[in-house]
Every structure is written in C-alpha cells, then in structure tokens.
Amino acid sequence: MRVLFFAHLRDVTGCAEMQLHCAGADAAELWRRLIAAYPGLEKYRDSVRLAQNAEYAAPDARFDNADEVALIPPVSGG
C-alpha cells in the first residue's frame, strides 16, 4: 500500500510517502509497521488519524495492499 505523510510528519519521516506491504492489517498492526520504519512517528500516534482511500478510516478498518493510506495530523486549514 501507499502511505502518505503530511505537514510536520514529513519532517519526521523525511519523505512524503512510502510503500508498505501489510495486507489485512488493522490500525494497530499498521502503526507497529510504521513506527518500525520511522520510530519518530511514535510520539505523534495519539494525535494522528488514519485515512483509507481519502476517507477517515473506521476504528475497526482493515487495510489492504491496494489502499492509499494517509496519516492525518491535526489540521489547520481556513
């Protein structure tokens, strides 16, 4: 799956996106994999929401390799 990073999370990861293979993962598993790749994400976990294919993911969502996943830190538009 394609995982997108925005705003200050880009500074943490040093990149705007990454490829991850974790078919069938739930949010907890996905986070485990993301933090393994970028330990700096850990401290943002509580404030970041996950999006799945451009919609906020439900708490019990399962993620698939074809999904576009995005980490949405607190927003500040307007």
Next chain:
Amino acid sequence: MQVEVQLTYAPIPSEVPPPAPATGAGAWVEFRGLVRSQENGRAITALEYEAYEPMAEREVRRLLNELGARYGCLAARVIHRIGVVPVGQAALYVGIAAEHRAEAFKLLTEFMDRLKQDVPIWKRRAIPAAEIGGVSPHPWVGVSMPGVDRGPGEPARPADVLGLLRRLCGQLEAERLPLAQAIGRVLREPVCAPEDLPPFDRAAVDGYAVRLDDPSTEFRVVDVIRAGAWQPRKLDRGEAVRIATGAALPCEGLQVLMKEDVQTTGDTIRVNRRTADRNIRTRGEDARAGQRLVEPGSVVTPGVAALLAGLGRVEVWVTRLPRVRHIATGNEIVPPAQAPAPGQIRDSNSILVRAFLGQWGIVPQQTLLGDDDAALRAALRNLEPGLDLLLISGGASVGEQDFTRRLLDEAGFVVHVSKTAARPGRPLIVAQRGSTLAFGLPGNPLAHLVCLNVYVRAALQAWSGSTASDDFHRGVLAGELATDRSQQETFWPARSDCAEGTWMLRPLPWRSSGDLTVLARANALIRVPTGAHRFVPGSWVEFVPARPAL
C-alpha cells in the same frame, strides 16, 4: 444542495459569482478568510498551505452536503487556496445560498468549525517578514466576470458565452482510478518522487567499473554485475568489476571504463583509452526524493502515465467524467439505418455528438425523439439524477419549431443564453438546473460541429479542471477568406495543416449551416471577428481546432 469545491494554487478572484440554485434563493452569504500579517506574534509576509488534495475536496463536499441537509440551504461554493498565500490575500472563500439568511449564517459558522477539525489542509509554515523572495510583490487583481445579459432578446457574444460556461462549470469531483483508465483525464494530486531517481548509482554504458583514484592500466576482473543485480562490495586498487548498462554500481567513488576502450585477456583487462567521463548515472540525477514532478491540473498523457508507472503509482486521483444525456429531436430525421421518406433526412448529429464526446472518453446516453412536446417533456422529467450535461439537438431555432427553450423553461431550467451573435450556431440555448447544464444545439450539421467545438468543449474543459491554456490558436491563411456578412462573428470551417511549425489554414467553401459534406474535411474553425469581411492569404487568424485535429 448544489455544491462546488475547488482547491487552487492560484489567487482566489476578488469577485466570485454566486452559485445559482434552481429556485428560491433569498440570501447569499459570503465569507473570505484572509492571511493576517501576524502569526503567533511574529510579523509574516505569507503562509504556506499544504493539502491532501483528493481527501480535502471530498471532506469539504461531505461536510457541505451534511450541513446543507441539516440547515436546508440551496447551494454552496468553497475555494481553498494552497501553496504560498501572501498577507492580505484570501486563503479561503465560502459562499452559501439559502432561502433566508439565518440558515446560511448557521451553516457557515458550523462549516468553519468543522473545516478546522476535519479537512486535511495544513498551514505548513509562516514565511517571516524578512524572507520576501519568491512572493510576488504585485497584488493580484481579480478577474472581472462580465455578465451575458445584453438585454432581452439580445444575442450573446461568443466570448461572453465562454465566460459564462467557465463560471457555471466548476471542476467536477475527483475519483481514484487504475492508471490505465486514467489516461487522458486531468490529475487531481501532485505527483512527487517517492525516492531519488534513479534510486542508486548505475552504469551508463557496458564496461568495467574501477576506482576513480586508481591510475592502473591493467586490472583483474573480480566480479560481474548484471542489470537488476545488487552486489555491493569494495574495490581495491588493480580490481575491476564487469558491469552492464543500468546495473547498480557496487560502491561509491568509481568510474566505468567503456568496454570498447579496454582489451580483455581471460580475467585481465588492459586499458587502451581512459577519459575523464565517469559513465555513471548518479542517484537522484533525474529527480530528488520529494520533488514535485507533475502538478495537479495536468493531463495524464502517455508520458505522465509512464512516469507514474515508473514510480509504482498504479492508481491515481483524476477528475471524473461528466454524465451526459443527448436527445436528438426533429420529425424530419430518421435513424441512419432507415431509408428516409421524401422530406426526411438521416440523423447525422447523434454520431457526431457521440464521436465528439468519445475524444474525452465520455459515452453519452442517447435518445432520438420527434418534435413531440409530450415526449420531450417526459424525457426532461425523467433525467437521470446526477446528470451533468444535457444536449438537445434540433428545436433550438427561435420561431418555427422552437420548443426546446419553452420545455427547458417549464422543466425548471434557468435559460442563460437563447441566441448567440455568431454563425453558424446562432440559435444556441444554454440553460441550467441545479448542477445540470443544458445546451440546445441548432440541428444543422455545421452548426452542431461549431457549437460542440466552441461551447461544449469549453464546458468540458472547465469541468475537467485542466490548467492547460484554452485560448484560440493562431495560424496563417493559406487561401482567401471573404464573407458577405461582416456584421456577424463567424466560425469558418477550414482545413489546417502544420507546415514548418506554423499552422496553415485553408478556408473551405460552405453555403449554409445545413451543409454536411464540409464536416468531413474541416478540422479547424477560423474565428472571423465582427466587422472583418476579407482576409488575404498570409493573414494571421485565430482558430479553434475541431477535434480531433488531424
């Protein structure tokens, strides 16, 4: 509720036209959020906004639909600017139409709160007052939007009709498609390099990699690296690795000697010629990680698709296609497969419309009806929900068999244009109901070709959100063009060919907008402005390519 959402890197115009709900608006509330000169107590010159564009647009749309249903509002338009927004300029525009002001104000207030909670847009950085480079010192002047109304019954000028269409047709929603289906669509997200391109140093030629600082003339070949292999290793003095074009180099600080420049004996090479050229395509020389490669608003060309595939992007966000219904009317027309009775002709417009829309990958739903009030009335009543474009062929001529305008009016459409000041295609109708745009196209074949290529094309372009320039092209006349009706702007059918980089246009003879044979030869329409009646060969003229320009 009728909803229009736009994310834009361009300044928000100083005047945004109100959305025109079908009926009943008594209030129109507008809000602009401006960038202030202070951010967290520091003087700034600009804010930079970033967005997860496809999701931001969907969230805004979802919020507006939810709040619109709750408060009973009629229409909304939201424009959020992204990228660098200088102090004093608008980062956000919200316009709400409702029956009464109270609902519109309530919706606006709640929308602003929810926007700041849920819509993935971020203030990325504040640009301090000291750092003014990169921000244009010229305040941007909003585009004025001329109205089309020139008094009752006055024909509309083509330029005004085009302006109206751009105003009525906001960019359609984005959808995520497999790459192969996205070709020809307009991208709705930026494409960035996810990693350095190429991602590793690789050999630019077939040859032998040796240390750059090793002046030996004889080397021992210690390894062979083929393209696709990953064999990192250190090289000592006097050592070489045979390497294929495109293969990853085993370490840094190397040079690739071309195989033509060495002589091979068993495991040993002798250097005949050594140049300063390293023959290496270095990591990131094509693009650096994070670099923006394609901007939103670009068309997914075969080249863009190849780039996306190379980046592993198998699905992309693009503008959805408009949903189109075409109704051909007229008692005189019969389907092409049927032999026409005396006084009748075969329907050539349906296939023309289908072929024209096919160039955008749009497949219209098509119906053929007689000049029958009841049938057309029923068809207008049963339009599919979510329809974007309704094309009605025939029946547009004011006077004789005119019924399109009357029936559109009865069906709740607001008629914006009922006649243009240009020929062919004078009796053109442009109408709107909610988010459905309707064209009444004059039934004559040449008028059809002109109206599709000039007006319908402008609507499709605006809906697509393409940032490509939509101006008229310029070319040189290859023959004389003389018109006896200089008081009217004319779109003159022509044959265009590109000769040595210049478009040459040969005007084609035509007698009336009912001509059919000229359609097969015309691939351009020359704009002959009002007041001009004769152009000599060699004159520069403006033209619209009649698609596909072959």
